[in-house]
Amino acid sequence: MMEIDDLATGIVAGVGGPANIRSVGHCTTRLRLVLADRGAADRDVVRALPGVMSTVERGGQFQVVIGQHVAQVDTEVRSLVSAAKDGAPVDEAPLAMTPVDRAFDLLTGTFHPLIWALVGSSMIKTFLALAAQLGWISTTSTTYAIWSAAGNAAFFFLPVLVGITASLKLGANPYVGGTIAAALLHAEFTGIGPVGTEATFLGLPVVVIDYGSSVFPALIAAILLSIMEKALRRRLPRSLHLILIPTICIAVLVPATAILFGPVGTYVSEALSSAIGWLWQLSPAVAGAIMGGLWQVFVIFGVHWGFVPVIVNDLSVQGYSLLTGPLVAAVLAQGAATLAVMFRTRNAEMRTLSGAAAVSAFVAGVTEPAIYGVTLRLRKPFIYACIGGMVGGAIAAAGGSAANSFIFPGLITLPAYMHVGSFTLQLLGTAAAVAIAFTLTLVLGFDDVPNSPDAGAEAGGATDREAASEPAGARTAPAPGPHLTPAPDGAQAPMAPTLDPTLPTVPGSGAVIVAAPLHGEVLALSEVPDPVFARGLMGAGVAIRPTNGVLRSPVEGTVASVARAHHAVGITSDDGVEILLHVGIDTVHLGGRPFETLVTKGQRVQVGTPLILVDLEALLASGCETATPIVVTNSATFASVDVVAGNQVTAGEPLLRVTPRHAPQ
Numbered sequence: 001m002m003e004i005d006d007l008a009t010g011i012v013a014g015v016g017g018p019a020n021i022r023s024v025g026h027c028t029t030r031l032r033l034v035l036a037d038r039g040a041a042d043r044d045v046v047r048a049l050p051g052v053m054s055t056v057e058r059g060g061q062f063q064v065v066i067g068q069h070v071a072q073v074d075t076e077v078r079s080l081v082s083a084a085k086d087g088a089p090v091d092e093a094p095l096a097m098t099p100v101d102r103a104f105d106l107l108t109g110t111f112h113p114l115i116w117a118l119v120g121s122s123m124i125k126t127f128l129a130l131a132a133q134l135g136w137i138s139t140t141s142t143t144y145a146i147w148s149a150a151g152n153a154a155f156f157f158l159p160v161l162v163g164i165t166a167s168l169k170l171g172a173n174p175y176v177g178g179t180i181a182a183a184l185l186h187a188e189f190t191g192i193g194p195v196g197t198e199a200t201f202l203g204l205p206v207v208v209i210d211y212g213s214s215v216f217p218a219l220i221a222a223i224l225l226s227i228m229e230k231a232l233r234r235r236l237p238r239s240l241h242l243i244l245i246p247t248i249c250i251a252v253l254v255p256a257t258a259i260l261f262g263p264v265g266t267y268v269s270e271a272l273s274s275a276i277g278w279l280w281q282l283s284p285a286v287a288g289a290i291m292g293g294l295w296q297v298f299v300i301f302g303v304h305w306g307f308v309p310v311i312v313n314d315l316s317v318q319g320y321s322l323l324t325g326p327l328v329a330a331v332l333a334q335g336a337a338t339l340a341v342m343f344r345t346r347n348a349e350m351r352t353l354s355g356a357a358a359v360s361a362f363v364a365g366v367t368e369p370a371i372y373g374v375t376l377r378l379r380k381p382f383i384y385a386c387i388g389g390m391v392g393g394a395i396a397a398a399g400g401s402a403a404n405s406f407i408f409p410g411l412i413t414l415p416a417y418m419h420v421g422s423f424t425l426q427l428l429g430t431a432a433a434v435a436i437a438f439t440l441t442l443v444l445g446f447d448d449v450p451n452s453p454d455a456g457a458e459a460g461g462a463t464d465r466e467a468a469s470e471p472a473g474a475r476t477a478p479a480p481g482p483h484l485t486p487a488p489d490g491a492q493a494p495m496a497p498t499l500d501p502t503l504p505t506v507p508g509s510g511a512v513i514v515a516a517p518l519h520g521e522v523l524a525l526s527e528v529p530d531p532v533f534a535r536g537l538m539g540a541g542v543a544i545r546p547t548n549g550v551l552r553s554p555v556e557g558t559v560a561s562v563a564r565a566h567h568a569v570g571i572t573s574d575d576g577v578e579i580l581l582h583v584g585i586d587t588v589h590l591g592g593r594p595f596e597t598l599v600t601k602g603q604r605v606q607v608g609t610p611l612i613l614v615d616l617e618a619l620l621a622s623g624c625e626t627a628t629p630i631v632v633t634n635s636a637t638f639a640s641v642d643v644v645a646g647n648q649v650t651a652g653e654p655l656l657r658v659t660p661r662h663a664p665q
Contacts, residue, residue, distance in 0.1 A: 004069060008076035010049045011064055016040030018084030025564070026074040029538060029580065029633075030056070031064040032588075033077075038062060053537040065532050067539075067633055071561060110166040110219065111372035117154045117161065118369045123356060124151035126364040133412050155368065159185065159211055159218035166222035172229050176246050180225065181218040183254040184211040201255045209258075216300070221257045225249055277310070280322060285398040292326035292393015292433065293386050296334055296371060320420040325401040328409040328417065328426065329392025329433035330385075335361030336434040337385035338370040340441035341378065345448055350374070365410030378447065384440035392433025399425025447618050512575045514630070514656035515554040515607050516649040520546040523627055524643075530585045533629045538580060540641035541631035542656060544649065549614040551583060552651050553605040554630065563588070566595035569611045570633070577658050578634040583614055585625040594618040608652055632658055 023034040056063040131137045159181040167177025197208040232245045279287035314321035342354035357369035375382035400421030407413040417426045523543040561570035567587040571579045596613040635641045642657040
């Protein structure tokens with residue numbers, strides 16, 4: 001193989017030069033380039049470079065198969081492209097994801113880091129509300145005020161937290177993202193006037209909005225920040241980045257958010273409020289179904305605040321607001337769906353989170369932990385809760401139920417609904433919403449978060465511990481498998497398997513036994529539907545079509561690489577065997593969604609150490625082939641790589657025997 005810098009230079013030249021490279025990325029074995037003009041790439045020239053095994057064009061990417069040195073080549077290619085573009089950083093080649101997947105990935109990446117703060121704050125609010133209801137603490141005491149501040153802070157400053165985490169997720173400066181959101185909560189901004197006050201900025205109209213707890217403007221600002229930062233980095237001299245980029249971004253995006261997103265949210269919510277008020281006159285049940293079904297959607301986008309002035313005005317004029325009737329069903333339906341997740345999930349962390357979030361939603365009516373931590377993250381439970389809220393909201397509204405005070409709808413505030421309309425129908429609607437959301441989530445299920453191996457058995461989930469509990473001698477000894485002889489040094493010919501029925505492990509031979517990392521069906525590499533693996537370009541080995549979702553280390557050694565899409569791991573054994581474990585074929589395009597990596601580069605592992613958790617149902621639903629190649633990438637340095645497993649194998653059983661050249665034969 002040629003030197004890394006020479007190889008990188010050859011690849012850049014072969015694909016049409018630095019100007020033709022839009023973005024660079026890599027997985028475990030392949031350099032992934034997005035080219036401005038794919039016709040300018042000379043495939044034959046790139047394939048002929050020493051160190052290049054093959055090229056593949058797939059998913060809008062020009063992929064160069066390199067092997068274990070791909071990360072070093074990626075770094076060198078980035079350096080060459082950046083230098084040719086006056087030091088501008090090179091964009092990361094995107095993983096292929098649908099727009100819906102990208103949206104949920106952004107929401108999950110934004111809110112998951114905040115779950116601890118939201119759950120802790122919501123539990124304080126819950127217990128404080130309960131203590132006040134039972135008369136254990138006075139709402140006018142300073143003790144109550146301090147604890148109330150502790151419980152409300154995360155929600156009031158949620159835009160700042162979202163600005164930080166969303167910017168971090170999008171690759172922008174997180175503290176600039178948080179600063180933009182904080183400016184909208186600053187006293188000088190809110191001091192312009194009461195909510196709804198019209199002001200101007202450079203002659204442009206600005207409407208004062210209450211941005212507390214509203215996450216949508218901060219999320220949009222973070223998206224624009226990531227775009228602006230990348231554009232400015234490409235166009236400004238590096239020496240001016242520190243001074244100009246944050247200055248321009250903050251100066252532009254704070255007023256842009258105030259001018260554009262605040263009014264848009266206000267106008268949308270006012271239009272929704274007016275439309276629902278009009279519907280209420282025509283059919284309370286239909287209006288209640290819309291409010292109950294979509295209320296949590298309104299909350300996510302922050303447009304629910306537009307209903308607050310209407311509710312407050314109704315309370316002041318007539319002593320109640322019909323808009324509040326369906327809200328109990330909407331809120332408790334989220335709590336019910338979250339509770340069902342707690343019973344159904346096999347993930348121990350998700351179970352704990354679901355329990356706390358359900359208590360918060362049921363008792364205090366605080367649904368942020370339930371939405372952002374559980375139902376929206378799992379998608380289907382959120383939809384089931386909206387269906388429950390729709391039915392329950394229609395029933396409550398049909399009975400004319402309404403609250404006679406401004407409260408958070410929840411179990412402890414139900415007495416506020418006793419005096420207006422039919423309290424019986426309010427209770428029936430709430431019960432229906434809870435029953436529907438809970439039952440749909442429990443029965444129809446959802447794409448669960450992969451569980452850790454230890455927690456899986458505790459949760460009743462099927463893990464490879466089941467196999468470990470089998471009686472001794474219950475398994476059939478593995479039949480001998482194909483014998484794989486590597487091609488001569490330097491050759492790139494496919495490894496041709498030949499059957500050898502006598503492959504005992506010779507004590508003292510120096511042979512290395514590679515254990516099976518999964519339960520499943522054993523396949524020859526030639527059966528894998530990927531030419532790079534099937535032709536043995538990555539090295540000799542075998543594949544397993546898995547029946548369980550825990551990929552374990554097959555040797556004792558060190559983690560050499562972890563794929564950005566979480567679908568592959570490279571391990572170097574203490575005996576010098578370099579092994580690539582690649583879960584499925586073309587699974588890099590899933591963007592990591594069915595996988596959870598449990599190890600990091602440089603980490604020591606033992607035989608059986610869990611490496612990756614795989615959601616097999618999601619992987620199968622994606623249409624990807626699940627066959628998992630286990631390849632010795634430096635097999636040319638060994639005398640032979642022999643498959644010693646039969647047609648079926650259990651994780652931990654012998655799979656491959658790697659024999660050094662100097663070992664006795």
